[in-house]
Amino acid sequence: MGKGKSITIEVEEDIYGQLEAIAQKQGSKLEDDVAEAIESYIERMRGYSNDPFFRIGKAGKSRLGDLAKAHDEYLYGRK
Numbered sequence: 605m606g607k608g609k610s611i612t613i614e615v616e617e618d619i620y621g622q623l624e625a626i627a628q629k630q631g632s633k634l635e636d637d638v639a640e641a642i643e644s645y646i647e648r649m650r651g652y653s654n655d656p657f658f659r660i661g662k663a664g665k666s667r668l669g670d671l672a673k674a675h676d677e678y679l680y681g682r683k
Contacts, residue, residue, distance in 0.1 A: 607675060608639075 615623075627634040652658045656679045671678060 613638075 624638065627637050630637070648667055668674075668678065
């Protein structure tokens, strides 16, 4: 991994213990495993922002009279 920023987080003791056990079992560094988990989380969140379902505007603002009936078409396009 390249040079990056340092962060400090606080987790419950049992969570820390589990993370430590996983790192030890895998022969990896706890810091690397946490950084990998954060990267995975970021990728998952990016996926949500690209999903049409999660890009729906505010309720009642669509001005589409048939939205309840044709919601799949508006979300995912015509099939």
